[in-house]
Structures are given as C-alpha cells and as structure tokens.
Amino acid sequence: MTTLYHYPLCPFSRKIRLFLGEQKVGADLIIERFWENRKEFIKLNPSGEVPVMLFDDNKFCGHYAISEYIENKFEDTLPKDLANKSENRRLIDWFDNKFHKEVSKIIINERVEKRFRSLEKGGGLPNTDNIRLAKNNLNNHLKYIEYLLERRFWLVNNKIQLADLTAAAHISCIDYLGDMPWDKFPEIKHWYSRIKSRPSFRSILADKIIGIPPRGNYALLDF
Amino acid sequence: MTTLYHYPLCPFSRKIRLFLGEQKVGADLIIERFWENRKEFIKLNPSGEVPVMLFDDNKFCGHYAISEYIENKFEDTLPKDLANKSENRRLIDWFDNKFHKEVSKIIINERVEKRFRSLEKGGGLPNTDNIRLAKNNLNNHLKYIEYLLERRFWLVNNKIQLADLTAAAHISCIDYLGDMPWDKFPEIKHWYSRIKSRPSFRSILADKIIGIPPRGNYALLDF
Numbered sequence: 001m002t003t004l005y006h007y008p009l010c011p012f013s014r015k016i017r018l019f020l021g022e023q024k025v026g027a028d029l030i031i032e033r034f035w036e037n038r039k040e041f042i043k044l045n046p047s048g049e050v051p052v053m054l055f056d057d058n059k060f061c062g063h064y065a066i067s068e069y070i071e072n073k074f075e076d077t078l079p080k081d082l083a084n085k086s087e088n089r090r091l092i093d094w095f096d097n098k099f100h101k102e103v104s105k106i107i108i109n110e111r112v113e114k115r116f117r118s119l120e121k122g123g124g125l126p127n128t129d130n131i132r133l134a135k136n137n138l139n140n141h142l143k144y145i146e147y148l149l150e151r152r153f154w155l156v157n158n159k160i161q162l163a164d165l166t167a168a169a170h171i172s173c174i175d176y177l178g179d180m181p182w183d184k185f186p187e188i189k190h191w192y193s194r195i196k197s198r199p200s201f202r203s204i205l206a207d208k209i210i211g212i213p214p215r216g217n218y219a220l221l222d223f
Numbered sequence: 224m225t226t227l228y229h230y231p232l233c234p235f236s237r238k239i240r241l242f243l244g245e246q247k248v249g250a251d252l253i254i255e256r257f258w259e260n261r262k263e264f265i266k267l268n269p270s271g272e273v274p275v276m277l278f279d280d281n282k283f284c285g286h287y288a289i290s291e292y293i294e295n296k297f298e299d300t301l302p303k304d305l306a307n308k309s310e311n312r313r314l315i316d317w318f319d320n321k322f323h324k325e326v327s328k329i330i331i332n333e334r335v336e337k338r339f340r341s342l343e344k345g346g347g348l349p350n351t352d353n354i355r356l357a358k359n360n361l362n363n364h365l366k367y368i369e370y371l372l373e374r375r376f377w378l379v380n381n382k383i384q385l386a387d388l389t390a391a392a393h394i395s396c397i398d399y400l401g402d403m404p405w406d407k408f409p410e411i412k413h414w415y416s417r418i419k420s421r422p423s424f425r426s427i428l429a430d431k432i433i434g435i436p437p438r439g440n441y442a443l444l445d446f
Contacts, residue, residue: 046367047313047321058305062320065312069305082281082292089288090268097285098270144269 002027003054005041007034008207009112009176011104012063012096013051014169019067021200022165023074027053029203035117063096067162077162087156091163095170099141104170106134111177112212135179142185149187160195168195172204178215182223189223196221225250226277228264230257231430232335232399234327235286235319236274237392242290244423245388246297250276252426258340286319290385300385310379314386318393322364327393329357334400335435358402365408372410383418391418395427401438405446412446419444 004020004027006013020027032041034050045052045061053060053069060066071077079085110126117123145167148155155163171192174180182189195201205219217223227243227250229236243250255264257273268275268284276283276292283289294300302308333349340346368390371378378386394415397403405412418424428442440446 045313047317049321058309060309061313062316064316064319065309068312069309086281086283086288086292089291090270090284093285093287094270096287098272 001054001056003030004028005030005032005044005050005052007032007050008209009108009173010034010050011100011108011170011173014172014204015096015166016051016053016063016066016070017203018165018169018200019070019077019162021203022198023070023077033116035113035121071162079156079159079161084156084161088161088163091155092166095163095166099167099170102137103134103141104173106130107138107177107179108173110134112209115211131179138174138179139181139184142181142188146185146187149191154191160198164191164195165200168192168201172201175216176207176214176218177212178218193221193223196223224277224279226253227251228253228255228267228273228275230255230273231432232331232396233257233273234323234331234393234396237395237427238319238389239274239276239286239289239293240426241388241392241423242293242300242385244426245421246293246300256339258336258344294385302379302382302384307379307384311384311386314378315389318386318389322390322393325360326357326364327396329353330361330400330402331396333357335432338434354402361397361402362404362407365404365411369408369410372414377414383421387414387418388423391415391424395424395441398439399430399437399441400435401441416444416446419446 002020002025004013004016006017006029008014008031017027017029032038032050032052034041034048037048041052042048044059047061049062051063051066053066055069058069060069078088110131114123114126145155152158154160155167171180171188175192182192196205208214225243225248227236227239229240229252231237231254240250240252255261255273255275257264257271260271264275265271267282270284272285274286274289276289278292281292283292301311333354337346337349368378375381377383378390394403394411398415405415419428431437
C-alpha cells in the first residue's frame with residue numbers, strides 16, 4: 001500500500017508521480033496544501049514540505065529520500081554505466097536546483113502560492129518584475145536544453161531516463177501556467193510531446209487547480 | 224587520482240570534503256571562485272557551480288552526483304536498514320534544501336559572495352535585514368536540531384552518519400562567519416565538538432578566506 005502526499009503544481013511531487021508511474025506502482029494521491037502547515041501533516045513531515053510517501057510501514061520525507069528508495073527498489077531506473085549515471089544526476093541536479101531556483105520556484109510562487117497564502121505569509125498579487133526575470137532565466141535554460149536535444153534523442157542518450165522525467169516535471173508546471181515559449185524551441189517541443197504520450201504522464205495532464213485552470217494546450221497531446 | 228573543485232565557504236563543497244575525508248580518500252583541492260564564471264570551469268560544468276569532482280576518467284558535477292557516487296563506492300556510508308536510511312535522507316534534504324534556503328545561502332551570500340561580486344552581478348554591502356531574517360530562521364532550525372540531539376547521540380541514531388556530516392558542513396560555514404549562538408544550544412555544541420575532533424574535519428578548520436578571517440573560536444576544538 002503506497003500513499004503519496006503531493007501538490008499538483010509542485011515539480012518535486014510530479015517527479016515522484018512520474019517515477020512511480022513509470023514503474024507501474026499505483027499510489028493513493030493525497031493533495032496537501034503544504035503552505036497551510038496542517039498539524040497532522042507537520043507531524044508526518046516536520047519540514048512541512050511535499051512530497052511525502054508512505055510505503056507499508058515506511059515513511060519517506062522529501063523527493064530526495066523517495067527517489068533514492070525507488071532507484072534502489074527498481075534497479076533498472078538508472079543506468080549501470082558510471083558516465084551515464086553521473087550525467088543523469090548532473091541534469092537532475094540542474095533541474096531540481098538551478099532551474100528550480102531561477103525559474104520554476106519563482107513562477108509557481110508568483111502565480112500560484114501567493115494567491116493562496118495570507119498577506120502576512122507572503123501572499124498577494126503576482127510581482128510582474130519577478131515573473132519577467134524568471135521568464136528571462138527560463139529562456140537561457142531552454143537554449144541549453146535545446147542544444148542538448150539537438151545532439152541526443154533523450155536528455156542523456158537514446159533512452160528515456162530519470163533526468164527526462166525530472167525535466168518534464170518542472171517544465172510541465174511552467175506549461176500549466178502558460179509560460180512555455182514552445183515555438184522558439186522545436187527540439188524541446190518534440191521531446192516533450194514524446195513524454196506527454198507516456199501512460200505515466202496521464203494523471204499529470206489531468207491535474208486541475210481550482211481557480212487556476214491549465215493554460216493553452218496543456219492537456220493536449222497535440223500542442 | 225581525485226580532484227575536487229570547491230569553494231571553502233560552500234556548504235555542499237564542505238560536505239563532499241567531509242565524505243571523502245571519512246573514507247580516507249585524498250583529493251587535490253582546487254578553489255574555484257564560481258561567481259567569476261571562469262571559461263575553463265564552465266566547460267567542465269555548464270551550470271557553473273561547485274563542487275565538481277574528477278575521478279580517474281570520470282566527471283561528477285554537483286554534490287548530488289558526487290555523494291551518490293561515494294555512497295555506491297563505499298557501501299558502508301549509509302545504513303542498510305530502510306528506516307535509518309530514509310531518516311538520513313530526510314535530514315540531508317532538510318539541511319541541503321530547507322536550511323540552505325532559509326539560513327546558510329542567505330548568510331553566505333550577504334557576508335561573503337556580495338563582497339566579491341561586481342555591483343551589476345548583485346555585489347555590495349551586506350543587507351542587515353536579510354541577515355536578521357536568516358538568523359531568526361537559524362534559531363528555529365537549531366531548536367529542532369537541539370530537540371533531536373536531546374534524544375539521540377548523533378542526528379539519526381547512535382552512529383555518526385552522512386546526515387551529521389551534511390549538517391556540520393552547513394553549520395561550520397555559519398560558525399566561520401560568527402553567527403552560531405552556541406550558548407543557547409548545549410546539545411548541538413556537544414555534537415559539534417565531537418565532529419570537530421574528527422580527522423576529516425581538520426582541513427575544514429584550516430580554511431581561511433582572504434579578507435574574511437574566521438570569527439570567534441572557529442578553528443579551536445575547545446570552543
């Protein structure tokens with residue numbers, strides 16, 4: 001029995017949903033509005049962050065603990081070869097840290113979290129300067145990803161790997177909010193359309209936040 | 224032959240230095256002032272971030288890739304038992320993400336990086352409001368760590384583990400800059416003094432940044 005506490009527009013939650021989906025592990029999904037600091041949830045994870053996974057009698061707090069667990073349990077998730085493995089981790093780190101810090105964290109905070117937080121806790125209207133800065137950063141990141149995908153079919157080599165799922169988790173949040181400049185990056189668009197058509201991606205495409213509907217062709221395989 | 228590109232007051236670099244030290248792996252240490260975006264370094268790691276490790280013919284970019292490599296190579300670094308393993312990862316994640324975002328990143332940026340960056344790249348005098356906020360956050364984090372250490376000899380159980388080394392990597396940067404309120408947290412002080420006396424910690428205690436000497440009793444085992 002697997003339970004995942006997640007938030008639909010949290011890239012780290014999405015990454016774990018994709019990892020589980022690729023392994024065909026079903027999980028009960030519980031949406032946690034983590035910024036509300038619900039007492040029972042803080043008891044589960046004192047850091048107050050999603051995702052948290054319960055698996056039988058085990059508890060895994062944070063995407064780092066969960067993804068390591070999945071990698072160990074399903075040994076085929078990462079390549080054995082050292083160079084591919086470290087290239088995977090380099091790109092996972094790129095998205096989870098650099099891309100998140102410079103792009104996804106800012107855009108999700110401005111367009112989603114600020115809307116639900118109280119004023120004292122940093123809520124309010126989106127700051128357009130911050131969004132402009134994040135979109136500018138996004139453009140630079142996408143240039144690099146486009147450069148990689150002109151040379152490789154998937155991000156690491158010719159096989160879809162955890163790095164692709166991690167990248168798609170972040171990019172899909174940006175796409176939900178309508179900020180992906182697809183037309184400028186044809187290789188990324190091809191890559192994303194291949195990812196979109198995977199069964200593991202279905203539940204991601206069905207996500208809907210009340211008050212913030214998905215923008216553009218978010219849910220369409222042909223976009 | 225192992226080479227580590229690092230920065231002395233980067234908590235992620237320190238963590239890797241400690242992991243290597245505990246495994247008695249010697250490495251050539253090269254100080255990289257990463258904010259200068261040196262061409263040769265960007266070629267090595269396009270994200271421009273430290274640490275980067277070269278090991279024989281392999282390259283590992285980022286602390287995530289390096290620490291996974293060390294864990295796999297030296298199998299005794301993490302406990303086999305699932306509950307201990309996930310508790311380790313929960314706390315590693317806590318320090319590398321939550322503590323870093325709310326405390327160490329802010330303090331190091333204000334007191335160190337801003338001093339060396341040009342004005343256009345965010346350099347300048349430290350912002351005392353930001354430092355006050357980070358020190359307030361630090362206090363809340365330390366309360367939780369003190370709570371854990373009142374119940375456990377090391378952070379996870381009765382054995383020193385990667386979670387302790389990760390925590391010490393972050394806390395030692397704060398201590399270098401003189402912002403650790405040791406007197407208020409006796410259990411953390413005991414814990415840190417045990418870590419300080421380990422051979423792996425010697426090179427950390429010998430660190431000196433030109434223009435920013437270590438504060439207080441940073442380098443003393445008896446502090």
